[in-house]
Amino acid sequence: MVCADGKPVCTETNSTLRDHATAINNMISAALASAGIAMAQLAAIAVCSGPGSYTGLRIAMATAKGICYAMDIPLLLQDRLSLLALAAIQQHPTAGYIASILVARDKEYFISIHDNKFDTILAPVHMMEEDMAEMLQNRENLHITTNAAEELFFKLKVKFCSFGQNIILDNGAWAEYAYEQYDRNGNVNIANAIPLYLKSVYTHK
DSSP: OEEETTEEEEOOOOOOTTOHHHHHHHHHHHHHHHHTOOGGGOOOEEEEOOSSOHHHHHHHHHHHHHHHHHHTOOEEEEOHHHHHHHHHHHHOTTOSEEEEEEEEETTEEEEEEEETTOOEEEEEEEEEHHHHHHHHTTOTTEEEEESSOHHHHHHTTOOOSEEEOOOSOOHHHHHHHHHHHHHTTOOBOGGGOOOOOOSOOOOOO
16 A cells, blocks of 8 residues: 555555465555655555464565665554554444454454543453453443454453444555654664564464
């Protein structure tokens, strides 16, 4: 996605899950061409740091850092859970709390909680199902954005005012948020920037 002044100009997407490494640079070139700008005109790079696929996160982070080093421009990081919450706040302004929840493994989840002013109540964390129930209970006007089944929260006896299973990032909300970060010098140290895995990888012997 190429943005100008906090607004998306053009977007390239890749629907093939296992060829990110070969596709990402071609997609960047295509997006720049569609926007009619050169690489040298970029002011900053924003990247979603996770949680998500280990391989996908590593490829995205390495590519973003490489461009920032080469062009001597800032790197901006946003986590996926907070971006989902940001879009949900705009869509559900009467909600008191926004819980962004992504399935990690069976009975394991990634979760963050924000209030309706986008202040962080619970920073992104990896959590077991039983602990998540305690964290979500007794929150008034709770909106849940998740890829988990709605029945899970009935089972956990979590009350919510609204529920959404759209976990596709809102490019408009992301572009605006990244621009605000850039405008207030919210860039990160490139050398220390790492993906937000939130959990250990499981390997086979």
